[in-house]
Amino acid sequence: MTKSNFTRRGVLKTGALAGAAMATPTIFDGSVWAAGHTGFTNAPEGGSVTLGFNVPQSGPYADEGADELRAYELAVEHLNGGGDGGMINTFSSKTLDGTGINGKKVEYVTGDTQTKSDAARASAKSMIEKDGAIMITGGSSSGVAIAVQGLCQDAGVIFMAGLTHSNDTTGKDRKANGFRHFFNGYMSGAALAPVLAARYGTDRKAYHLTADYTWGWTQQESIANATEAQGWETVNNVLTPLASTDFSSYIAPVLNSGADVLVLNHYGGNMVNSLTNAVQFGLKDKQVNGKNFEIVVPLYSRLMARGAGENVKGILGSTNWHWSLTDEGSKAFVKSFGTKYGFPPSQAAHTVYCQTLLYADAVNRAGSFNPCAVGEALEDFEFSGLGNGDVLYRGADHQCFKDVLVVQGKENPTSEFDVLEVVEVTPRAQVEYPPNHPMFGGDEASLGECNPGA
Amino acid sequence: MDAFILQVLNGLDKGSAYALIALGLTLIFGTLGVVNFAHGALFMLGSFCAVTLQRILSLSYETIDETQLDFLGNPLKVKSTYIESWLGKDVGLAIIDWSVPIAILFAIPVMIAIGVIMERGLIKHFYKRPHADQILVTFGLAIVIQEVVKYYYGANPIQTPAPDSLSKALDLGVMIGFDPNAIIYPYWRLIYFFFSMTVIAGVFAFLQFTTFGMVVRAGMADRETVSMLGINIDKRFTIMFGIAAAVAGLAGVMYTPINPPNYHMGMDFLVLSFVVVVVGGMGSLPGAVLAGFLLGILESFASTAWATSLLPGINQIIIYLVAIIVLLTRPRGLMGRKGVMEE
Numbered sequence: 072m073t074k075s076n077f078t079r080r081g082v083l084k085t086g087a088l089a090g091a092a093m094a095t096p097t098i099f100d101g102s103v104w105a106a107g108h109t110g111f112t113n114a115p116e117g118g119s120v121t122l123g124f125n126v127p128q129s130g131p132y133a134d135e136g137a138d139e140l141r142a143y144e145l146a147v148e149h150l151n152g153g154g155d156g157g158m159i160n161t162f163s164s165k166t167l168d169g170t171g172i173n174g175k176k177v178e179y180v181t182g183d184t185q186t187k188s189d190a191a192r193a194s195a196k197s198m199i200e201k202d203g204a205i206m207i208t209g210g211s212s213s214g215v216a217i218a219v220q221g222l223c224q225d226a227g228v229i230f231m232a233g234l235t236h237s238n239d240t241t242g243k244d245r246k247a248n249g250f251r252h253f254f255n256g257y258m259s260g261a262a263l264a265p266v267l268a269a270r271y272g273t274d275r276k277a278y279h280l281t282a283d284y285t286w287g288w289t290q291q292e293s294i295a296n297a298t299e300a301q302g303w304e305t306v307n308n309v310l311t312p313l314a315s316t317d318f319s320s321y322i323a324p325v326l327n328s329g330a331d332v333l334v335l336n337h338y339g340g341n342m343v344n345s346l347t348n349a350v351q352f353g354l355k356d357k358q359v360n361g362k363n364f365e366i367v368v369p370l371y372s373r374l375m376a377r378g379a380g381e382n383v384k385g386i387l388g389s390t391n392w393h394w395s396l397t398d399e400g401s402k403a404f405v406k407s408f409g410t411k412y413g414f415p416p417s418q419a420a421h422t423v424y425c426q427t428l429l430y431a432d433a434v435n436r437a438g439s440f441n442p443c444a445v446g447e448a449l450e451d452f453e454f455s456g457l458g459n460g461d462v463l464y465r466g467a468d469h470q471c472f473k474d475v476l477v478v479q480g481k482e483n484p485t486s487e488f489d490v491l492e493v494v495e496v497t498p499r500a501q502v503e504y505p506p507n508h509p510m511f512g513g514d515e516a517s518l519g520e521c522n523p524g525a
Numbered sequence: 526m527d528a529f530i531l532q533v534l535n536g537l538d539k540g541s542a543y544a545l546i547a548l549g550l551t552l553i554f555g556t557l558g559v560v561n562f563a564h565g566a567l568f569m570l571g572s573f574c575a576v577t578l579q580r581i582l583s584l585s586y587e588t589i590d591e592t593q594l595d596f597l598g599n600p601l602k603v604k605s606t607y608i609e610s611w612l613g614k615d616v617g618l619a620i621i622d623w624s625v626p627i628a629i630l631f632a633i634p635v636m637i638a639i640g641v642i643m644e645r646g647l648i649k650h651f652y653k654r655p656h657a658d659q660i661l662v663t664f665g666l667a668i669v670i671q672e673v674v675k676y677y678y679g680a681n682p683i684q685t686p687a688p689d690s691l692s693k694a695l696d697l698g699v700m701i702g703f704d705p706n707a708i709i710y711p712y713w714r715l716i717y718f719f720f721s722m723t724v725i726a727g728v729f730a731f732l733q734f735t736t737f738g739m740v741v742r743a744g745m746a747d748r749e750t751v752s753m754l755g756i757n758i759d760k761r762f763t764i765m766f767g768i769a770a771a772v773a774g775l776a777g778v779m780y781t782p783i784n785p786p787n788y789h790m791g792m793d794f795l796v797l798s799f800v801v802v803v804v805g806g807m808g809s810l811p812g813a814v815l816a817g818f819l820l821g822i823l824e825s826f827a828s829t830a831w832a833t834s835l836l837p838g839i840n841q842i843i844i845y846l847v848a849i850i851v852l853l854t855r856p857r858g859l860m861g862r863k864g865v866m867e868e
Contacts, residue, residue, distance in 0.1 A: 129675075129680075130680070131680055131787070131789065132680065133675065133679075133680035134679050134680045134681045307830060309830050309833065310833070312840065312841050314793070314841075316784055316790065316793045317539060317783070317784055319535045319538065319539075319714070319825075320532065320535050320539075320824070320825045320826075320828035320829065320840075321828055323528070323531040323532060323535055324528060324531075324829055324830055326531070326706070326707075326709055327527060327528060327707065340681075340682055340787060343681075343682045343684075343785055344682070344784045344785070347684075347783075347784060347785060348783075348784070351692070351694065351711040351713065351714070351783070352694055352709055352710075352711060353693065353694030353709050353711070356693075356694075357706065357709075358706075374681060375681065377681065377684075378681045378682040378683065378684060378785055379682075379684065379785070380684030380686060380785070381684070381686070382684075394596060395596075405596060405597070406597060409596055409597045410597065414596075415596045485593065485601065486595065486596075486601075488596065
């Protein structure tokens with residue numbers, strides 16, 4: 072004897088669901104999600120919503136994390152109607168009116184990533200499960216960003232990445248629930264290489280020192296490809312352990328390698344030390360192949376550049392944003408941040424402030440906190456007024472496309488914050504690439520399905 | 526050949542730091558029998574003595590310059606140092622420029638005081654406790670010290686450069702018959718090597734040729750007998766702890782121009798320095814120095830491109846690999862004595 076699983080009520084329910092699915096418009100409309108405010112992880116109840124700010128509060132990037140946290144607090148203040156409104160006033164989308172997000176007051180919890188993937192995942196998990204965070208954002212390392220992005224995908228919350236520059240974040244490791252405003256290694260190469268060729272010529276031999284983890288690998292590949300396209304030759308690439316403190320053993324072989332350019336694919340303390348060591352060994356004053364020896368730091372951070380002191384003078388690199396930009400959005404943000412804290416914001420602060428506003432605006436436009444609705448609202452969203460010109464949040468890989476800054480260590484700084492100067496604003500079109508670019512996982516890279524969670 | 530010489534120089538330079546820290550560790554272990562995991566923190570504190578002195582010398586007042594604007598569009602506040610206004614611009618700037626060498630004078634009393642306070646205030650209570658307890662308490666102390674430093678100085682590295690005239694590099698190759706630019710080595714790294722040799726020689730001379738040193742050596746060999754002779758050996762050992770702290774501190778002061786100091790630099794050196802002590806032989810001062818330079822040179826060669834292409838990752842494991850080989854062939858280390866750390 073067999074027992075059928077079919078019942079009359081079950082068949083009717085299945086039919087109704089199938090009918091509803093068939094009736095869903097092909098072009099998604101956020102209002103569909105707005106109909107249901109439940110059925111996803113941490114659906115907010117009551118008059119407030121909680122965001123989770125996951126930043127390095129201890130460890131080597133703690134200063135960068137502190138600046139991110141300042142920017143998040145400023146964003147929350149502005150979203151709740153406090154302060155002068157900052158970039159809400161210049162943002163091209165006008166859904167943010169100082170009443171929180173979707174009418175709910177914004178509250179937040181913070182976690183400490185310690186710049187360690189396992190610690191970052193644990194703090195994100197805690198904020199989602201214990202504090203009811205509807206969205207996780209932050210971070211100052213690509214390894215951490217990729218790890219937390221994966222966790223958010225599984226948990227069914229949106230991840231708005233902070234400072235992460237590896238191609239992999241929106242490349243082979245892209246996720247439907249993850250979004251990146253910050254630029255990446257490919258964009259650094261595309262922006263920097265033409266400037267390097269124009270300044271230093273096309274007949275150059277480059278020696279790369281590369282931090283041995285996901286960010287270093289993808290940046291080195293990007294810079295090597297972009298400079299080789301300009302006629303440069305890559306004579307060597309040496310991987311250096313992330314824990315390295317003294318780079319003299321890696322710098323010394325550069326002296327007699329025949330190279331006339333040293334590319335330091337290092338960030339944070341690695342960058343400060345490797346650049347200091349390179350200058351100590353007289354590389355900036357050296358002549359090779361009848362040319363001045365040059366040093367390049369493809370990814371600059373003002374906070375880190377301060378640590379390198381005088382050594383950064385004249386050295387070219389790229390950055391996502393700089394406080395000296397004169398567009399209305401940048402001026403509004405610098406004024407807000409500077410008035411509140413007494414010093415200008417870093418690029419890390421800028422990107423996380425933008426991410427918070429972009430998330431809040433997407434929720435308002437979708438009319439729902441459902442991560443799939445928010446994701447749909449962010450995909451292919453075009454905006455301006457946040458300090459980087461006209462920006463596209465590309466739907467195919469959740470990467471923002473915007474102008475990139477080529478910067479140089481300033482020769483005569485007027486203050487301790489005046490470390491870098493912008494030498495070129497590279498237009499967005501020059502740093503664009505197809506979503507299936509080989510450096511971004513090729514045809515196999517996929518966002519997967521959006522996960523709304525519970 | 527030029528590449529070989531460069532790596533030897535790099536190795537001697539790295540070895541200098543290892544040897545100085547390991548020397549202090551061995552002094553403390555040899556005298557007090559304490560395994561001091563806070564010794565890396567003392568190295569870090571020494572470097573922050575240089576940072577602190579630089580900040581003291583750079584204390585400044587603000588004047589408003591109406592002709593320039595700050596980032597908010599307000600009149601620019603221009604900072605001028607007190608020392609320049611008191612002593613004149615040239616003298617003031619020269620003193621700030623030489624802040625790292627001057628910091629040696631500042632660091633010696635500060636580090637001796639920190640060492641004595643650390644020993645009297647905390648570590649003496651753990652003399653009769655197992656080594657595991659000593660390791661736990663000194664490691665905890667190291668974490669506390671580095672978090673305090675991070676609170677006041679931030680997490681980012683702080684640039685503390687060498688005097689301008691010593692910041693350049695020397696063309697050593699030309700001096701020994703090579704082509705120009707073949708062997709270029711920074712002045713300060715050469716100074717660091719000779720400075721560490723001087724400090725090491727000074728410590729050995731102090732122990733070898735002074736009455737105080739003789740008593741300490743006797744105490745290291747047989748503490749009870751020396752005590753029974755009516756000598757207050759504990760007091761002398763406390764002073765030795767202070768001297769060991771000063772040695773680590775001086776290593777830190779002079780290291781600041783090589784790599785900008787940050788709060789966790791002590792931890793970066795601590796583990797390697799313990800390996801140096803073990804390879805050299807627990808309790809052996811010459812062993813610590815010999816192993817420091819030996820492992821520095823080996824680490825330097827293991828970081829070259831040909832070594833890493835031959836054996837990827839060798840640069841990260843070389844020191845531990847050598848430690849395993851030495852301990853397998855000479856279980857007491859290169860110059861270890863029988864009976865030390867042995868039941």
